[in-house]
Amino acid sequence: MASNETGARVTVVGSLNMDLVVRSPRLPQPGETLAGRTFAQVAGGKGGNQAVAAARLGAQVSMLGCVGADANGAQLRAGLEAERIDCAALETGGAPSGVALIVVDDASQNTIVIVAGSNGEVTPATIARHEATLAAADVVICQLETPPESVRAALATARRLGKTVILNPAPATGPLPADWLPLIDYLIPNELEAAALSGLTVDSPEDAARAAAALRAAGARNVLVTLGARGVHAALEGAAVMRYDAPRVEAVDTTAAGDTFIGGFAAQLAQGATVEAAIHFAQRAAALSVTRAGAQPSIPTRSEVDAFG
Incomplete structure (x- = not known):
């Protein structure tokens, strides 16, 4: 059950998918058929995952998005409600619920193919219908698994309402529109997304630092490039790019x-933590998550992260 009995409020605008997860010895090559070891069907989608994470890690969370009128949609909604996430702004569309096909190999790396389904029915009008949900939040999180015009509407509405705005630009295929960047308080890409957004090669921590600085210079207030086990490079407003090392765990x-x-x-920012404290907390939470299988099943609670130290 989520540990969300605080006054910190987070609204997540984004996707919900049913994840179809296969574990195999390695990732297949084009045209190759591999024998998988196990199969699981679990709730996922970047929006849903981030909502569950924020709820388990201490925030009161609302989900703004769209599921299908199908069994997957009912299961996705029920899963959020079990975490005490407010689903008043989670609409039911005409398309089937989104799905993600995921292969995880023995090195714990994965490949993911997403079919948007009902996530594609989140429109600017959807955002407008649920402005009150955005207005009630301290922090608003968006990603790129819903239509871009809807993401932009959510960013602009949250900025107009004076909220702290986080964009996780995933999946990113190229630079963001220039008029998006001033709307974002925290732009948080991984190394692949940072490369796509900045046009720079990001193969090393030094590259990540350069990409973070370039994206901040382009207009984002703060940029955090996440590198998994290699830590986080943060280009924060008014400060030099800083590296935050990740805890060591067995993935x-x-x-x-x-x-x-x-x-x-997001949960830490909503609770009033400093950016540095929020980064350290989020790193510990992420480190714990990679020690467990699955998407939402792997997300730890606030008490687990506190015990992890």
């Missing part, structure tokens, strides 16, 4: 690590 499955980081970071 089992990295599927929801980034989403856990985002949710934990």
Whole structure:
């Protein structure tokens, strides 16, 4: 059960998918058929994962999005409600619920293919219908698994309402529109997304630092480039780029690590933590998540992160 008995409020605008997860010895090559070891069907989607993470890690959370009128949609909604996430702004659309096809190998790396389904029915009008949900939040989180015009509407509405705005630009295929960046308080890409957004090669921590600085210079107030086990490079407003080392753990499955980081970071900001404290907390939460299999099942609670130290 989520540990969300605080006054900190987070609204997540984004996707909910049913994850179809196969574990195999390695990732398949194009045209190759591999024998998988196990199969599981679990709730996922970046929006849903980040909402669950924020709720388990101490915030009161609302979910703004869309599921299908199908069994997957009912299961996704029920899963959020079990975490005491407010689903008043979670609409039911005409398309089937989104799905993600995930293969995880023995090195704990994964490949993911997403079919948007009802996530594609989140429109600017959807955002407008639920402005009160955004107005009630301290922190608003968006990603890129819903239509871009809807993401922009959510960013702009949250900025107009004076909220702290986080964008996790995933999946990113190129630079963000220039008029998005001033709307974002915290832009949080991984190394692949940072490369796509900045046009720079990001193969090393030094590259990540350069990409973070470039994205801040382009207009984002603060940029956090997450590198998994290699830590976080943060280009914060008015400060030099700083590196935050990640805790060392034995990884089992990295599927929801980034989403856990985002949710934990947002929950801490909503509770009034400093940015540095929020980064350290989110890193510990993400480290715990990779020691467990699955997306939402791997996300730890606030008490587990506190005990992890």
